[in-house]
Amino acid sequence: QxxxxxxxxxxVQAGGSLxxxxxxxxxxxxxxxxxxxxxxxxxxxxxxAGISSGGGSTYYADSVKGRFTISRDNAKNTVYLQxxxxxxxxxxxxxxxxxxxxxxxLASSYDYWGxxxxxxxxx
Numbered sequence: 018q019x020x021x022x023x024x025x026x027x028x029v030q031a032g033g034s035l036x037x038x039x040x041x042x043x044x045x046x047x048x049x050x051x052x053x054x055x056x057x058x059x060x061x062x063x064x065x066a067g068i069s070s071g072g073g074s075t076y077y078a079d080s081v082k083g084r085f086t087i088s089r090d091n092a093k094n095t096v097y098l099q100x101x102x103x104x105x106x107x108x109x110x111x112x113x114x115x116x117x118x119x120x121x122x123l124a125s126s127y128d129y130w131g132x133x134x135x136x137x138x139x140x
Contacts, residue, residue, distance in 0.1 A: 019043045019129040021113045026134030029103055037098040039113030039131060047091040050119040052127055053098045055109035064122035066098060076120060103138045111136050
Protein backbone atom coordinates (compact mmCIF):
# COMPACT_ATOMS: atom_id res chain seq x y z
CA GLN A 18 0.00 0.00 0.00
CA UNK A 19 2.88 2.35 0.84
CA UNK A 20 6.34 2.24 -0.70
CA UNK A 21 9.32 3.97 0.90
CA UNK A 22 12.66 4.64 -0.78
CA UNK A 23 15.66 5.87 1.20
CA UNK A 24 18.60 7.77 -0.27
CA UNK A 25 21.58 9.81 0.86
CA UNK A 26 23.66 7.17 2.60
CA UNK A 27 27.38 6.85 2.07
CA UNK A 28 30.82 6.96 3.63
CA VAL A 29 31.77 9.81 5.92
CA GLN A 30 34.54 10.47 8.42
CA ALA A 31 33.85 10.80 12.13
CA GLY A 32 32.59 14.28 12.94
CA GLY A 33 31.06 14.72 9.51
CA SER A 34 27.45 15.10 8.42
CA LEU A 35 25.02 13.28 6.19
CA UNK A 36 21.41 13.91 5.18
CA UNK A 37 19.09 10.99 4.48
CA UNK A 38 15.85 11.27 2.54
CA UNK A 39 12.86 8.95 2.39
CA UNK A 40 10.39 9.36 -0.45
CA UNK A 41 6.97 7.85 0.11
CA UNK A 42 4.25 6.85 -2.30
CA UNK A 43 0.56 7.06 -1.55
CA UNK A 44 -2.03 9.67 -0.75
CA UNK A 45 -2.02 9.28 3.04
CA UNK A 46 1.56 10.25 3.89
CA UNK A 47 0.44 13.28 5.86
CA UNK A 48 -1.53 11.00 8.23
CA UNK A 49 1.47 8.85 9.19
CA UNK A 50 3.77 9.02 12.11
CA UNK A 51 7.17 8.44 10.48
CA UNK A 52 10.37 7.04 11.91
CA UNK A 53 13.98 6.20 11.25
CA UNK A 54 15.60 3.01 12.49
CA UNK A 55 19.06 1.53 12.04
CA UNK A 56 20.63 -1.90 12.14
CA UNK A 57 24.33 -2.65 12.49
CA UNK A 58 25.79 -6.05 11.53
CA UNK A 59 24.95 -8.66 14.14
CA UNK A 60 22.66 -6.31 16.08
CA UNK A 61 18.94 -5.68 16.38
CA UNK A 62 17.10 -2.97 14.51
CA UNK A 63 17.04 0.06 16.81
CA UNK A 64 14.92 3.18 16.91
CA UNK A 65 16.60 6.43 15.90
CA ALA A 66 13.96 9.16 15.55
CA GLY A 67 10.22 9.67 15.13
CA ILE A 68 8.02 12.51 13.94
CA SER A 69 4.29 13.15 14.22
CA SER A 70 2.05 13.27 11.16
CA GLY A 71 2.04 17.05 10.98
CA GLY A 72 5.72 17.40 11.83
CA GLY A 73 5.08 19.39 14.99
CA SER A 74 6.51 16.84 17.42
CA THR A 75 9.67 14.74 17.36
CA TYR A 76 11.43 12.27 19.61
CA TYR A 77 14.84 10.61 19.52
CA ALA A 78 16.94 7.81 20.86
CA ASP A 79 19.26 9.01 23.60
CA SER A 80 22.28 7.99 21.53
CA VAL A 81 21.49 10.52 18.77
CA LYS A 82 19.78 13.30 20.71
CA GLY A 83 21.38 16.65 19.94
CA ARG A 84 23.13 15.31 16.85
CA PHE A 85 20.33 14.09 14.57
CA THR A 86 17.24 15.96 13.40
CA ILE A 87 14.17 14.40 11.81
CA SER A 88 11.89 16.54 9.64
CA ARG A 89 9.25 16.12 6.96
CA ASP A 90 7.75 17.89 3.98
CA ASN A 91 4.25 16.56 3.53
CA ALA A 92 3.81 18.42 0.23
CA LYS A 93 6.69 16.33 -1.15
CA ASN A 94 5.81 13.09 0.66
CA THR A 95 9.32 13.07 2.08
CA VAL A 96 10.90 12.63 5.50
CA TYR A 97 14.51 13.55 6.25
CA LEU A 98 17.18 12.69 8.77
CA GLN A 99 19.96 15.22 9.19
CA UNK A 100 22.91 13.55 10.91
CA UNK A 101 25.67 15.71 12.37
CA UNK A 102 28.74 14.92 14.46
CA UNK A 103 28.71 11.36 13.22
CA UNK A 104 30.48 8.66 15.21
CA UNK A 105 31.76 5.23 14.13
CA UNK A 106 29.02 3.63 16.24
CA UNK A 107 26.46 5.30 13.96
CA UNK A 108 27.53 2.91 11.19
CA UNK A 109 24.48 0.90 10.15
CA UNK A 110 21.84 0.40 7.53
CA UNK A 111 19.24 3.11 8.07
CA UNK A 112 15.58 2.36 7.43
CA UNK A 113 12.61 4.64 6.94
CA UNK A 114 9.33 3.45 8.47
CA UNK A 115 5.74 4.63 8.18
CA UNK A 116 2.52 4.49 10.20
CA UNK A 117 3.95 3.96 13.63
CA UNK A 118 2.47 4.84 16.99
CA UNK A 119 3.74 8.24 18.02
CA UNK A 120 5.97 8.14 21.05
CA UNK A 121 6.89 4.47 20.79
CA UNK A 122 10.38 3.27 19.87
CA LEU A 123 9.55 -0.28 18.82
CA ALA A 124 10.01 -1.38 15.23
CA SER A 125 6.91 -3.54 15.61
CA SER A 126 4.76 -0.42 15.94
CA TYR A 127 5.42 0.54 12.29
CA ASP A 128 3.57 -0.95 9.33
CA TYR A 129 5.69 -0.01 6.29
CA TRP A 130 9.44 -0.12 5.67
CA GLY A 131 11.95 0.97 3.07
CA UNK A 132 14.84 -1.13 1.80
CA UNK A 133 17.46 0.78 3.75
CA UNK A 134 20.53 2.85 2.93
CA UNK A 135 24.05 2.17 4.20
CA UNK A 136 25.78 4.74 6.38
CA UNK A 137 29.44 4.10 7.20
CA UNK A 138 31.39 6.35 9.55
CA UNK A 139 35.14 5.88 9.57
CA UNK A 140 37.60 6.80 12.31
